[in-house]
Amino acid sequence: MYTINTATEIADKIFEFWIDAPQVARNARAGQFLILRIDEKGERVPLTISAVDGDAVRVVFMAVGKTTEHLATLQAGDTLADVVGPLGKPSEIREYGTCCLVGGGAGIACTPIIARELKAAGNHVIGIIGSRNADLLILEDEMREVCDELFITTDDGSKGFHGYAADVLKRELDHRTIDAVWIIGPAIMMKVTSAATLPYGVKTFVSLNPIMVDGTGMCGSCRVTVGGETKFACVDGPEFDAHQVDFAELMQRQRIYTDQEKLAAEKFAEHVCRCGEGGHCHE
Amino acid sequence: MSDRPAATRVHDFAEVDQGLTAEEAIAEAARCLQCKKPLCVGGCPVCIDIPAFIAEVAEGNFAEAARLVKEQNMLPAICGRVCPQETQCEGVCILGKKETPIRIGALERFVADWERESGATLPEVAAPTGRRVAVVGSGPAGITAAADLARAGHAVTVYESLHEAGGVLTYGIPSFRMPKDVVKAEIEQVVRMGAEIKKNYLVGRSLPAEELLAYDAVFLATGAGLPSFMGIPGENLPGVYSANEFLTRVNLMHAEKFPAFDTPVKHAARVAVIGGGNVAMDAARVARRLGAKVFLIYRRREEDMPARLAEVHHAKEEGIEFLTCTNPVGIIGDAAVTGLECVKMSMCSLDASGRPSPEPETGSEFTLDVDMVIQAIGTSPNPLLVSLIPGLERGRKGNVVVDEDGRTSIPHVFAGGDIATGAATVIEAMGSAKKAAAGINRMLREA
Ligand SMILES: Cc1cc2nc3c(=O)[nH]c(=O)nc-3n(C[C@H](O)[C@H](O)[C@H](O)COP(=O)(O)OP(=O)(O)OC[C@H]3O[C@@H](n4cnc5c(N)ncnc54)[C@H](O)[C@@H]3O)c2cc1C
Numbered sequence: 181m182y183t184i185n186t187a188t189e190i191a192d193k194i195f196e197f198w199i200d201a202p203q204v205a206r207n208a209r210a211g212q213f214l215i216l217r218i219d220e221k222g223e224r225v226p227l228t229i230s231a232v233d234g235d236a237v238r239v240v241f242m243a244v245g246k247t248t249e250h251l252a253t254l255q256a257g258d259t260l261a262d263v264v265g266p267l268g269k270p271s272e273i274r275e276y277g278t279c280c281l282v283g284g285g286a287g288i289a290c291t292p293i294i295a296r297e298l299k300a301a302g303n304h305v306i307g308i309i310g311s312r313n314a315d316l317l318i319l320e321d322e323m324r325e326v327c328d329e330l331f332i333t334t335d336d337g338s339k340g341f342h343g344y345a346a347d348v349l350k351r352e353l354d355h356r357t358i359d360a361v362w363i364i365g366p367a368i369m370m371k372v373t374s375a376a377t378l379p380y381g382v383k384t385f386v387s388l389n390p391i392m393v394d395g396t397g398m399c400g401s402c403r404v405t406v407g408g409e410t411k412f413a414c415v416d417g418p419e420f421d422a423h424q425v426d427f428a429e430l431m432q433r434q435r436i437y438t439d440q441e442k443l444a445a446e447k448f449a450e451h452v453c454r455c456g457e458g459g460h461c462h463e
Numbered sequence: 464m465s466d467r468p469a470a471t472r473v474h475d476f477a478e479v480d481q482g483l484t485a486e487e488a489i490a491e492a493a494r495c496l497q498c499k500k501p502l503c504v505g506g507c508p509v510c511i512d513i514p515a516f517i518a519e520v521a522e523g524n525f526a527e528a529a530r531l532v533k534e535q536n537m538l539p540a541i542c543g544r545v546c547p548q549e550t551q552c553e554g555v556c557i558l559g560k561k562e563t564p565i566r567i568g569a570l571e572r573f574v575a576d577w578e579r580e581s582g583a584t585l586p587e588v589a590a591p592t593g594r595r596v597a598v599v600g601s602g603p604a605g606i607t608a609a610a611d612l613a614r615a616g617h618a619v620t621v622y623e624s625l626h627e628a629g630g631v632l633t634y635g636i637p638s639f640r641m642p643k644d645v646v647k648a649e650i651e652q653v654v655r656m657g658a659e660i661k662k663n664y665l666v667g668r669s670l671p672a673e674e675l676l677a678y679d680a681v682f683l684a685t686g687a688g689l690p691s692f693m694g695i696p697g698e699n700l701p702g703v704y705s706a707n708e709f710l711t712r713v714n715l716m717h718a719e720k721f722p723a724f725d726t727p728v729k730h731a732a733r734v735a736v737i738g739g740g741n742v743a744m745d746a747a748r749v750a751r752r753l754g755a756k757v758f759l760i761y762r763r764r765e766e767d768m769p770a771r772l773a774e775v776h777h778a779k780e781e782g783i784e785f786l787t788c789t790n791p792v793g794i795i796g797d798a799a800v801t802g803l804e805c806v807k808m809s810m811c812s813l814d815a816s817g818r819p820s821p822e823p824e825t826g827s828e829f830t831l832d833v834d835m836v837i838q839a840i841g842t843s844p845n846p847l848l849v850s851l852i853p854g855l856e857r858g859r860k861g862n863v864v865v866d867e868d869g870r871t872s873i874p875h876v877f878a879g880g881d882i883a884t885g886a887a888t889v890i891e892a893m894g895s896a897k898k899a900a901a902g903i904n905r906m907l908r909e910a
Pocket residue numbers: 213223224225226227228229239240241242243244245246247248249286289290388389390391392393418433434435438441442445
């Protein structure tokens with residue numbers, strides 16, 4: 181059993197949990213993820229490790245379907261059946277010179293831990309974080325503290341630059357040298373934003389989020405095509421060279437279970453209203 | 464045979480083979496000739512004293528029979544069910560020359576099931592030695608080594624990356640062949656003997672390699688879990704699975720009970736399973752139970768299939784259609800699979816292994832109308848941990864190289880099971896684990 185130390189809604193439908201998981205926390209590096217399972221009937225769900233403090237790890241997730249909605253109903257003191265990690269390869273941290281971290285939506289959650297390690301390795305770190313509107317922007321203070329420069333974008337202009345992170349990234353690439361870029365967010369955002377760095381020939385990493393089961397390289401559910409080769413994102417990634425990734429295939433594979441996911445979410449919503457226990461009665 | 468009828472069993476995941484009754488077991492045991500030089504024992508990789516335990520069964524002394532079996536094999540209810548007996552103990556039983564061999568596997572299973580239902584007794588455990596041994600992986604190799612090491616008095620910690628112990632027995636072999644309560648109960652006995660199992664530990668990540676190597680001895684039993692894909696076009700389409708993924712979703716995550724359980728699996732009307740081993744049979748029979756019409760595509764002839772005979776037979780009874788001498792060349796579809804392109808193969812000259820090598824026949828291409836494809840063409844040793852241990856010698860196929868005693872190129876690190884041999888069988892994994900455990904015991908005694 182793994183105890184949730186704190187559970188906070190930090191923006192609409194976006195939650196920050198600190199979970200006690202010593203074997204994960206003690207060994208986690210930037211770019212790695214964990215897999216958790218809520219209870220005996222639960223699915224194995226991958227979430228990026230967003231920060232570490234002693235024996236606890238932080239995850240930040242968006243409630244988008246059955247499992248994340250269920251997770252959102254849990255509170256400090258509740259327990260999870262399983263947490264395994266850290267999984268995946270750590271980010272390629274070294275001294276590049278100037279690095280830029282681009283986070284979109286819930287993907288912003290993955291950026292501070294990478295920013296911290298890049299900074300510690302002697303890089304000048306620029307952050308660009310974007311969301312649909314000001315209310316959905318997360319971890320702004322933390323990113324401001326860890327980055328040398330921080331830019332904010334919102335799709336509706338309610339805060340910072342009115343537009344997309346890709347626009348700000350292009351603007352910066354136009355007037356200075358950036359040596360490495362990380363882009364983390366929804367698949368479509370990573371696709372579009374990494375297209376922006378291609379003409380500049382900048383090393384660009386994206387953190388891929390295909391559907392996973394074991395997360396240890398045993399099933400191939402997470403396979404992605406990178407540079408024309410099949411890779412297992414859970415062990416060969418999750419970070420890959422953005423310009424080699426077949427995003428169309430990734431997005432197609434993310435939709436495999438759309439119908440079933442809808443059914444599960446509907447059933448869960450119904451269940452929550454009926455028992456009035458907010459998902460705490462498990463039958 | 465004691466099988467449930469195919470027409471009912473394809474609608475559930477309950478065990479197919481119902482096992483022997485006490486009367487049947489006694490009668491079968493009475494047939495044994497009690498050979499002075501029993502060939503059967505030589506056919507068993509863990510050297511169970513087969514005539515001795517069978518003699519006890521014939522007398523109705525089931526508890527004593529169980530004790531004798533467990534001297535050599537802590538997982539008898541498992542082996543009795545899944546060993547390829549026709550090529551092991553039963554294959555060499557002297558009675559097989561003239562009539563039918565003794566059903567050694569069925570008797571072993573009977574004894575183990577009887578003991579589980581009437582309360583198992585544990586083998587004696589030696590006084591603590593103060594030595595710490597780490598076992599990585601809780602499949603048949605890891606559990607077997609843990610049992611022998613715990614029995615010798617060492618403090619044993621088994622690390623398992625998944626949330627359940629058992630390896631392939633838990634995530635791979637379906638419950639209609641290997642009921643999960645049987646696996647749990649046999650593993651539980653090893654825990655009661657003092658071995659600790661730490662789940663959710665991916666060694667190499669959750670426990671760094673240096674910390675692993677700090678144990679007095681290490682046994683690597685991480686299996687051959689890496690699924691191979693054929694490398695044909697269309698392989699990453701939604702609806703194309705590795706057998707490992709398909710079986711894990713069902714066996715480990717209970718996707719057949721979705722949405723009561725959260726993990727989904729695709730339900731298809733027509734499924735092609737590629738392969739001819741136990742894994743292919745299992746995938747085909749699971750797909751059948753999820754309601755599909757299932758085709759099994761194998762590039763050689765039926766007699767060349769490596770699967771256990773019983774499983775080929777069961778699969779056919781359940782309506783799986785076999786397309787042999789057929790090789791897939793491409794998967795077609797757009798957002799979903801719509802067909803499998805195949806070519807017929809003819810059997811030509813013998814290859815290095817003495818089997819005829821299949822060659823495509825020109826102009827024999829055809830498309831099979833299916834909406835799901837499951838590839839069960841093999842797996843290779845798990846690379847993750849072994850690639851993180853500096854100085855660990857590996858063979859060409861990624862397997863860990865070991866000597867007679869199961870020792871690797873690092874003196875206090877041993878390995879066994881599929882990680883050392885490549886994908887093999889439960890009983891071979893256990894046999895190599897026993898050797899390695901004996902090697903570790905010797906090393907720790909001498910040190
Ligand atoms: C390496 C990795 C890191 C991730 N990190 C984060 C994170 O830090 N924060 C966050 O909010 N989300 C993260 N995700 C995505 C998160 O795992 C999914 O949102 C979650 O699994 C959805 O489950 P659900 O039941 O709530 O929704 P569902 O309704 O089941 O699915 C919604 C969408 O999530 C995706 N998804 C579903 N099941 C899985 C699965 N088993 N594995 C991966 N994706 C799945 C599918 O594309 C689906 O369309 C990460 C995914 C990966 C692979």
